[in-house]
Each structure stands twice: as C-alpha cells, then as structure tokens.
Amino acid sequence: MISDNEFILYQIIENIARLSLFIPVFLYFYKKQNKEVWVLFYLLAFIFIHQIIYGSLLKRGSDFVEIFNSFYTPVEFLITSLYIRTLLRGSLSKTLLLTSIILYFICWIPLFSFSKAQDYISYIRAFSYSLILIFSLLYYYEQIRNPKTIFVYMQKSFWIVSGFFLFASGTFFIFLFDQFSSNVTGFFDQYVYIHALLFIVRNFFFSTAMIIKPEKSSFSDENSFLLV
Numbered sequence: 001m002i003s004d005n006e007f008i009l010y011q012i013i014e015n016i017a018r019l020s021l022f023i024p025v026f027l028y029f030y031k032k033q034n035k036e037v038w039v040l041f042y043l044l045a046f047i048f049i050h051q052i053i054y055g056s057l058l059k060r061g062s063d064f065v066e067i068f069n070s071f072y073t074p075v076e077f078l079i080t081s082l083y084i085r086t087l088l089r090g091s092l093s094k095t096l097l098l099t100s101i102i103l104y105f106i107c108w109i110p111l112f113s114f115s116k117a118q119d120y121i122s123y124i125r126a127f128s129y130s131l132i133l134i135f136s137l138l139y140y141y142e143q144i145r146n147p148k149t150i151f152v153y154m155q156k157s158f159w160i161v162s163g164f165f166l167f168a169s170g171t172f173f174i175f176l177f178d179q180f181s182s183n184v185t186g187f188f189d190q191y192v193y194i195h196a197l198l199f200i201v202r203n204f205f206f207s208t209a210m211i212i213k214p215e216k217s218s219f220s221d222e223n224s225f226l227l228v
Helices: 004-019 021-032 033-062 065-070 073-088 091-114 116-144 158-177 178-182 187-211
Strands: none
Touching: 004 021, 004 187, 021 033, 021 187, 033 065, 033 073, 033 158, 033 187, 065 073, 065 116, 065 158, 073 091, 073 158, 091 116, 116 158
C-alpha cells in the first residue's frame, strides 16, 4: 500500500511525462518538417489520444478499460516497426522486419485471448520492445555499413530511432518482470520512475529530430558499401 504523499508524487511524475509529449508535437508544427517525421507525429498523436481515452475509462471504472489498453502496445509496435522499415535499404533487412511483424501478430492473438491481463501486458510489451531493439540495431548496422551522410547524428532518423532504442532497452526488463511485481517490494516505485524518465528522454530525442537540420554532405552511391 502506498501513502497519499507517494501517490501524489507519482501523479506529478506521470503528468510531467505526459506533458513532455507536447514538446515534439509543438515543434512539428512550429518547424517545417519533411516526410521523415510524419510517422513520428502519428505515433505521438496516437499516444496522446490513447492516454485521454484510457484515463477517461479508468475514472469511470469501465469494464472495457483493460481490453482497450491491450491494443496500445500492438498499435505502437506496428507504427514504430513500419517507420523503421521505411528507413532500411537492404532487401534482406526489410524482409526480416516484415516477417517479424507477421510473426508478432500471430503470437499476439493467443496471448491476448488466453493470458491474464497483467501477464499479457508483461509478455507483449517485452516481446514488442525486444523486436524494436533488433530493428533499431538493423538500422544502426546499415548506417555503419552504408552511411548516407558523414555525420549520422545529423539525420532526423538517427534521433528518432535512438529514442525508440533507448526507451525499449530501458523498459524491457521492467515490463518483462511486471507479472511478478506483486511479490517484489519497491517494484512499483522503480517502474514509475524508470518509465517516466525514459518516456521524457525519448520525447527529448524526438524533439531533437524535429529541430535538427539534416546534413547536406552525403556519400555517393559509388562510394557506398553493398547493402545486405
């Protein structure tokens, strides 16, 4: 059981994390953006709308709240994966990613149908973020093997994928062990702080992608390595 002061602190931290969503959204409209960040805007809009609806259902004590929340991770995973796929240039990498998405949803159906709510969320989020980590590494691998620019950090996509990678790697274990949280003292405290902090940092990375000016210097195709 948590005290009233701890609950208030948790609410403040979570509200700060939610408000951090507005920074990249504001910069999206304030700065003229190219197609590279359109999908990111859709993801942020989806997260924002989901939180409003989820919060509303939770306050009403609706029986539909758990079912509604169960679709959050698959949609987030799908948008993220399809975005990374647009960045990959190797045919093998694209095929691997697309195959992984199909297998993901094949596994998602029985998990959603037969698992308890807490177990489902724990398994599906850990599974989702493990795949996002792999997809992000594929992106980094292609940037090393076949760089488009001299400085990779001058690409918007680098900051966006790094935001995905950081959040996925930082929250993977807390989601994986969430199903055992009731048996671990202090787990909820760690969950709130780690998740909120990484959520804020991810939005900071997304914001950087919105304001950064892409590097004009690029390697020619003749100087590029062969793609996978």
